[in-house]
Amino acid sequence: MPNMAIKHVAITSRRALTKCAKIGHTTVSVSRSLRKLTPTAFKTLRQAIAKVGHLGIMGQKIRLSDRELAANKVIMAVKKEEISKGILDPSQFTPGQHIFKTLTEVQKSPIFNLIKGMPKGGVLHAHDTALCSTEYLISLTYRENLWICTAEEGCKAIAFRFSKEKPTQKPVEDCIWEPMEEFRERRGEKNVAKYLTRRFSMYPFSKFVSNNQAWAHFMGIFILLDGLLCHAPIWADYYYNALKEFAEDGVQYLELRSLLPPLYCIDGDMLTTRDTVAIYNSELERFKADHPDFIGSKLIYAPLRGVEPSVVEQYVKTAVELNKEFPSFMVGFDLVGQEELGRPLIDFVEPLLKMPEHINFYFHAGETNWFGSPIDENLVDAILLGTKRIGHGYALTKHSMMMRLAKLLDIAIEVCPVSNQVLQLGVDYRNHPAALLLAANVPIVISSDDPSFWRCAPLSHDFYFAFLGIAPMKADLRFLKSLATNSIRYSALGGEEKRVAYQKWQEKWDKWIDDVVAQKYC
């Protein structure tokens, strides 16, 4: 459509100019300008062009119902106010700043509250142990039989472990195991809560000297949480609670990437990878029984990328086995870890080509701002390997051919705004490359990656920044609706599953629209 429009404008402009050249009083050299038009004609043409440009933006062609149009008025009035304030004083505009400095401010925003209530569909990009709120993590440290290993004279938490007896293995030489309740008594309950709140997230570091340093800190949280979460019953509870928190934030579906670590039992015995999936699967069934309006959850097996190709060969075999046993749950494959430090996909092409067609790839690719690096080239390999979606794709806009292929092949980009900011790819959301994906109508979904580590809502903060910071000012309910429906459209749900999913989402959507019209959020 925009393509057609460009051609049309070019032709119109050429015709107008030829005419001008003929009717001009003096000899007019034929130029590319439209200066011989009357101001009225100019403005008409200009409006037409602006309109066509606008319609090319993702979601703008959606037709809203009368109720939705009424809700849209409410939403846009609130949005306009927030933008106007921002233009008057950009230093107060939250999408121009780091989330760690604006978290409280954002939670007071009327737009944020509207978005919090909105049924947002599914989260298609999130990692196993970075889902739940800090409060929930701290509540887990009150569970029975938990030990903590501390260093630096009992001040620095190094690891956790559930055990009847004092654990025998030390994660580092000079750390000392003690029961969690003793640690809490010794340091004071409030101090411990404050300390763990910091250690379980990236706060207060809004500025790292580089994204490498940010990643090191980030990986440190995963490591610290390991002993706390990889205990089988906790793993089960953590996932159930994640589904609960996500549902409360207006998320009805979760496509989870997991390393699928073998879990440990209280007596130290280890379970298998298969058991980890089985635990997920049975918790999901339990959750769905308790919450019939929830759509569901699926699993993407996503082990670490910093390995030898032979290990990926093993990954592929594991994926095939797991999919065989859990065909409608364990449905996809990815590789995780900092792309810059791991290996590029091209190193693993041989084993990856052995993956059967029915197990989809959902590769991380292009999570970098190094233009022309091997990480950029992961975009090429991901697309050629037939990835169904691209995780992050932050660098995609720098590769116009890959961007057009993504559009042509209907590959959705999983955009994770807050994650990109915290992991130091960029600060100001108004410069986020996803704006260009919207403008070029490349399909995107909005995800939260690791909301636990930035103390954000499961999805609302990412939607908020996408709506207020990344999308054009005029982006409205059409945009929000297309983000929600995209998250179902580009999910791994099968045909009949999708039909049910849309239905469950639509019910909540209609209710929310009514609430918005009734000014329930204002």
Next chain:
Amino acid sequence: MPNMAIKHVAITSRRALTKCAKIGHTTVSVSRSLRKLTPTAFKTLRQAIAKVGHLGIMGQKIRLSDRELAANKVIMAVKKEEISKGILDPSQFTPGQHIFKTLTEVQKSPIFNLIKGMPKGGVLHAHDTALCSTEYLISLTYRENLWICTAEEGCKAIAFRFSKEKPTQKPVEDCIWEPMEEFRERRGEKNVAKYLTRRFSMYPFSKFVSNNQAWAHFMGIFILLDGLLCHAPIWADYYYNALKEFAEDGVQYLELRSLLPPLYCIDGDMLTTRDTVAIYNSELERFKADHPDFIGSKLIYAPLRGVEPSVVEQYVKTAVELNKEFPSFMVGFDLVGQEELGRPLIDFVEPLLKMPEHINFYFHAGETNWFGSPIDENLVDAILLGTKRIGHGYALTKHSMMMRLAKLLDIAIEVCPVSNQVLQLGVDYRNHPAALLLAANVPIVISSDDPSFWRCAPLSHDFYFAFLGIAPMKADLRFLKSLATNSIRYSALGGEEKRVAYQKWQEKWDKWIDDVVAQKYC
């Protein structure tokens, strides 16, 4: 070409898949992946795609001579080293940081020195009183008959004025005029030099709370310099010196935007706008006589945009008159000032359409990161009004139709990397949107805007960040050469002038290539 390639890949991939479906041992559902290819076939296809993608990038199709190929090897070896260091420790990579923190570091860079020596063609976007080095500005404060008006008990410089007698008019109520030599004596020469060095630039403020605040500070420098530079003989010397400093930085041509302020004489008499142009013109002739290898300079009349449409009507008349008297020198028109606070172009369409065809527009447009604002829409009006180039166009990539029109109509974007950073549009050069213009092969030129205010070389710093931070890692001599030739190709030079320009540039280019091959810069 990339378009063709995409279609080709899509067809190839479809064919391969159909074939797979037929020959597969089990029933293979036709998918979009290429998983049935052998790893070797996959890698061949992948290389072809990467190659086509790469060739689509600006400048990559240039054929280099043998000498140039040899020079390219030297350049790329140095570049590779600088990039490798950056990847190992991104905190030390200068394009990831603010220029005010890395100025000294950059000047030590081997790549910077290579670029400093390179004949870079012309600067097509720079403003009248923001051209010369701080050292030169300070030297001007030693001229005879200069007065300074200070406030805050003689501590804060408010204005300058050349006058035989004490000036009678005060710029603000509570400032006091004193002869510059007395001020210098009272405060101490070193202190004054240090103080003025700060006041004549944006240093040390690498972070403003908003771009509005940055702009306020920025406009403050122009205002402070007003009385110092708008004295007729100084205006002449300043321009001559600018041409000299630009030539020494490898710039052979300057297309200057000027407000064309009426200048004052020592007795307080005022000259006319026409006189300002006449002074420029005669200084240019003097400079060209002294420097026969210099290509030249042209003028774009660029008055302030924050005015009523009736004032623009007057601007247009002035432009026509000036162009009549200086037809080969005063050749273009633009409007300047912060786009957010000024009026959008659409307000001025009526008077602007009256501009005769032979006076070109070179509009500032889209110097913002507010997506969907009226400033973005300046891009539409600029293009429809037939602008020959776009000043900044920072927001262009968010408007895919406008971006394609710019490419189709061969409108070059004047990219000013350092200016965008200092005026708070973005910090990390690796996120600068010009990368996407390169990737989409939209023509660009690199300019410096106001190098005086960031204490940068007339053009070398902007080239350095474009080469190392914005362009893909593999960008090489082809990229640098196309930037240089673009600056002539998209200039306002006429046909024969262009021929001479290329010739003068080529002579210097060949010499530089020889020097690079001879490792003169390493």
